[in-house]
Amino acid sequence: MxxxxxxxxxxxxxxxxxxxxxxxxxxxxxxxxxxxxxxKSVTWNTARSLSSQEDAQTEELLNAPGLRFGGGGxxxxxxxxxxxxxxxxxxxxxxxxxxxxxxxxxxxxxxxxxxxxxxxxxxxxxxxxxxxxxxxxxxxxxxxxxxxxxxxxxxxxxxxxxxxxxxxxKPLDDQRQTDPELTTHIVKRGDTLSSIAAQLYKDPRRWRIIAEANNLDDPRHLEIGKTLSIPEPR
The missing domain is CATH 2.40.30 (Elongation Factor Tu (Ef-tu); domain 3)
Structure with a gap:
């Protein structure tokens, strides 16, 4: 000591x-x-997805249910x-x-x-x-x-x-640590989240994925030159 x-x-x-x-x-x-x-806490939730009678019967034979990762604290x-x-x-x-x-x-x-x-x-x-x-x-x-x-x-x-x-x-920094190949997009004049989603996801309705990934409080106003993380579509 x-x-x-x-x-x-x-x-x-x-x-x-x-x-x-x-x-x-x-x-x-x-x-x-x-x-x-x-x-540090790490969350694991009980995975009880009994989609069929066969799944239910299988789980009855287990000593403990399966676990689904719920994120780190x-x-x-x-x-x-x-x-x-x-x-x-x-x-x-x-x-x-x-x-x-x-x-x-x-x-x-x-x-x-x-x-x-x-x-x-x-x-x-x-x-x-x-x-x-x-x-x-x-x-x-x-x-x-x-x-x-x-x-x-x-x-x-x-x-x-x-x-x-x-x-x-910061969410973006954390994402880059776990996924160094994280796709990014630099905001240009005239860009909207819908237009970016249409360009990268082929679906403008998926703009919320980008908004949530970048913790955007007002997705209608994008700062020109800002780098956005573009996660894999879910």
């Missing part, structure tokens, strides 16, 4: 970086957490204890109130004027092989602050934070 205190060698620090268009600055931990947890990154202490100077700077540090984490839970939502963050910690826990891209979905040491006037100088990040994936 390597702690974020004094050591003869340089210790990689946990860092939380709000992503553009957020104007918040990166947050580097003074003390690394002692532990963290990653959880977001990964959840939890730090049960992020330690903050300003009883000693931090990088040579004396801080009189630990909330001046913990409020940097609190800001990650607040709505920003530019986006009307809290920022998406990248959590990084040292070097990790591809497909590992870090860097982790997500949003803060839970924050608990516990203040444990105070000055005589009640000013807190030590705190433990419990922070949970929920994975944030």
């Amino acid at each position: 390597v702690l974020g205190g004094s050591t003869s060698q340089s210790v990689a620090k946990l860092e939380i970086t709000p992503q553009p268009p957020s104007a918040l600055k990166p947050i580097k931990a003074t003390f690394n957490p002692n532990s963290y947890s990653i959880t 977001c990964r959840i990154l939890t730090f049960s204890e992020l330690f903050f202490d300003v009883t000693e100077p931090i990088d040579g700077t004396k801080i009189d109130d630990v909330r001046k540090k913990t409020n940097e984490i609190v800001a990650l839970t607040r709505i920003e004027r530019s986006t009307k939502k809290p920022p998406v963050c990248v959590v990084s910690w040292g070097n990790a092989p591809s497909g590992s826990d870090f860097p982790f891209k997500g949003v803060v979905t839970s924050l608990t602050q516990t203040f444990t040491l105070f000055k005589r006037d009640g000013t807190p100088v030590r705190a433990n934070l419990s922070v949970t990040f929920t994975e944030y994936l």
Whole structure:
């Protein structure tokens, strides 16, 4: 176990970086957490498609019904204890109130004027092989602050934070990871979803497939130059 205190060698620090268009600055931990947890749910639904009497009789002979994949859930990154202490100077700077540090984490839970939502963050910690826990891209979905040491006037100088990040994936980026050959279409002047569906699916009525795949709130107005993902017709 390597702690974020004094050591003869340089210790990689946990860092939380709000992503553009957020104007918040990166947050580097003074003390690394002692532990963290990653959880992920994967949905499998019971497949009871008894289309015939023969299917029903076959399933009666099974110890368990078949399963149908129902999609993956977001990964959840939890730090049960992020330690903050300003009883000693931090990088040579004396801080009189630990909330001046913990409020940097609190800001990650607040709505920003530019986006009307809290920022998406990248959590990084040292070097990790591809497909590992870090860097982790997500949003803060839970924050608990516990203040444990105070000055005589009640000013807190030590705190433990419990922070949970929920994975944030853009649908198109996620599709490209699972299907690198995903077909795309660059919107040109005069394009509509119906005309694109007619061109690529030979059926203008299938425009909803494209709208859903690209999370389009207003499918009637397409941004010229925007790249649309074109999934396989279903």
